[in-house]
Amino acid sequence: MRKTVTRVFAATAAIAASFALAGCGGASNTADSSNTKLTKVTFMLAWTADTNHIGVYVAKNKGYFKDAGLDVDIIAVSKTGAELAVNNGVADFAVSNLYNAASYTDLKGAHIKQVMQVQQKPSAIWCALASNTAIKSPKDFDGKTFATFGGNESDIVIKRMVQYDGGKGEFDKVTVGTSTFKTLESGQADFGGFYSTWEGVQAEMYGPKLNCFTEPDYGVPGNGDAIGIITSDKLIKENPELVRKFVQASQKGYEYAYSNPDDAAKILVKEAADYHLEEAFVKKSMHVIVDGQYWGDPAKIKDGSFVLGTNDFTGTQERFDFLGEGHAYTDANGNPTDKVPQSKDGATNEFLKGAK
Template identity: 75%
Template structure:
């Protein structure tokens, strides 16, 4: 995976893996502007623009991609403007989006409930207010050319391309043991990208995402042989990607949170219903990422076909609200991590406390 991973502190598992494909296929010019984005976010978060709209900052959690697409659509389609908001989308800060929101540097950011849980244990004042992704998309893969790996048990005794996350170790150990292996493997720190680390022979397997790097592998190579967590004994949903804000913002300005969440919700709903148009909007609105339109369209098709944001039929008939935080599957994953002693406090000391999904996320601001 890429140097972008270094920009994301704390729990990196669910944030950095997506970046690998982007690092290889696209220019991540947005990363270079992180420091300037910090200052602009800090100065504009509580002010009003000359148009009378309230200025708000939304921070990326990595490079622009289809996880962020609903916010770009909401800005392009005028949903934020209709809500009285002037939203500035800014590059991820050096300390990470979660820390930026906790410190008041950004008003909102893309993250996931797993990260929120980890950061709150370390004292961060953040909460997830909308969950876009409803099921896991992580894939654990070897190059298809590596004929020695046919299932997770074959990871035993081989080398994992890692960023050092305790979560990754716990997940892989469970998958390997579920498949009949011992759960023992070596590790090497990822260099430029996971793809390159595997291709160089420095590692045998690594983590990717079906909706982004999996698409790249299918379209451009290298071909991968992949395995998913639910198929090999990992409970719940680790990939609860969504939007976060500061708990103080929720308390002091709930109307702002409601406006931002519901406008973003409309953006993601539009993207789910009109994936090709949304892909074009992302490419246009994030020129610094040099995204390829056919790639983004394929990523959105994968998301829609895989029902990653929920069942489109249920969203259409109103039986499911896109953006709903899932407290059940996220808690299953939290409990799994707790059982495997992966949680640490702000000093890096292991703790037995387990995050409670219902305490770190809320659905109160969603539109029905």
């Protein structure tokens, strides 16, 4: 029986609730079993637990947070999304991406920052079932049906890939139901979006087999998958030392996972037991990340010329500008706007250990 791994592909859906809501909650003091005072903080998942979150689970398991004086509670994503939860103080930190941090801040009235960018290059793949022999390259998406999660950012990416490959960039759309895999298998759509480090692993290990194409190979600039950790401007202003402690302990967790992928996989499976992850699957996902150098060049991390977690303002701005040319953006009310988000407004490297 084929395993099913669920994760939402589109991270850019419009937020219906206003970012102007007042926040409550935030960090507080608690005591552990040894009566040592620890500061309690909350970390929210961005979807289900997966290898994008693994460094935080490792930091918790290895005691890196405790050593920093923190008691970290990892919580499920809220219905309104991690970004709104962090903005309103429901969660102190969360996994998100620089696209959301900058676009929500510049266009939708949020006050959030990405304080650590784990993923340094795109992992998005655009695929058809391998059994669909009518699709051999992106130009064959013309006239076919795209399984979408909504929003027009992905439409612009697909259009560029098709046109780069010699097609017109004209296709129909259908909203994904329970999963993109099932939408394709049902025949409702011909192609859709996945992540090579997760759904790509699922397809390889359990099926269905996919025929996939990557964005850089077909003229799409920048990095739209700058996944990392966000917090609120309010917490940065009121308690920068807490932010520094959390970021550097998490950074240490991701560094450990990058150097010890198999052990980190075991930790994620154990610590995120409610998600019933299969160890072999998580190990494979981690090895795809390491082999593909998705978190940076390990040699450069080792010699100190690159700091794991550094926010990439250049690659992300290239993506913002590209999407701006395609009129992708909407404001807090859902109205089109030609204002282009700025990466520098959505991220900071000031809390990373070793950042220059």
